[in-house]
Amino acid sequence: MLELKAEPLTAEAFAPFGEVIDARISEWFPINAGRTRRYHDLAMVETLGEGARTLINIFVSQPVEIPLELDFLERHPLGSQAFMPLHEERFVVVVAPPGDEIDPAEVRAFVTDGRQGVNYRAGTWHAIQSVLEREGEFLVVDRGGEGNNCDEYPLAVRVTLV
Numbered sequence: 001m002l003e004l005k006a007e008p009l010t011a012e013a014f015a016p017f018g019e020v021i022d023a024r025i026s027e028w029f030p031i032n033a034g035r036t037r038r039y040h041d042l043a044m045v046e047t048l049g050e051g052a053r054t055l056i057n058i059f060v061s062q063p064v065e066i067p068l069e070l071d072f073l074e075r076h077p078l079g080s081q082a083f084m085p086l087h088e089e090r091f092v093v094v095v096a097p098p099g100d101e102i103d104p105a106e107v108r109a110f111v112t113d114g115r116q117g118v119n120y121r122a123g124t125w126h127a128i129q130s131v132l133e134r135e136g137e138f139l140v141v142d143r144g145g146e147g148n149n150c151d152e153y154p155l156a157v158r159v160t161l162v
């Protein structure tokens with residue numbers, strides 16, 4: 001069983017896996033006669049393969065228990081997947097770099113602060129959505145189209161919070 005302590009999520013630490021979506025650390029420019037700050041182009045949406053298209057979804061998820069016990073990670077080889085909380089929900093992120101094998105030494109666990117979302121790069125291994133404390137509602141942007149876009153990799157992981 002791989003034991004991990006979830007560290008606070010930062011854009012730098014998450015860079016090998018995708019982007020952190022967070023207006024507080026992002027550039028913006030004024031639009032709408034100055035009434036709106038546009039935080040522009042915050043993450044790379046990837047939609048690959050036959051008939052690929054971008055999906056906008058809402059996930060409503062029940063909270064997980066801590067320690068979080070996982071028995072697999074998954075990846076989407078044909079597209080990215082972004083999760084943005086709609087009510088400042090905190091969630092646990094467990095990731096490993098893209099590749100056909102997972103090196104346990106490269107698996108990382110993070111916990112968000114409620115204002116952060118994540119965009120998993122296509123092929124990044126990740127735990128399924130794991131919201132903390134209460135039912136969570138997330139805007140999710142990912143890839144639709146033909147072909148298999150979800151692989152699972154058996155891996156026993158137990159995650160605690162610092």
Ligand SMILES: NC(=O)N[C@@H](O)C(=O)O
Pocket residue numbers: 074081126127128129
């Ligand atoms: N299956 C699905 O749409 N969601 C997962 O990919 C997930 O990462 O939660």
Ligand code: NI
Pocket residue numbers: 074076081126128
């Ligand atoms: Ni996923």
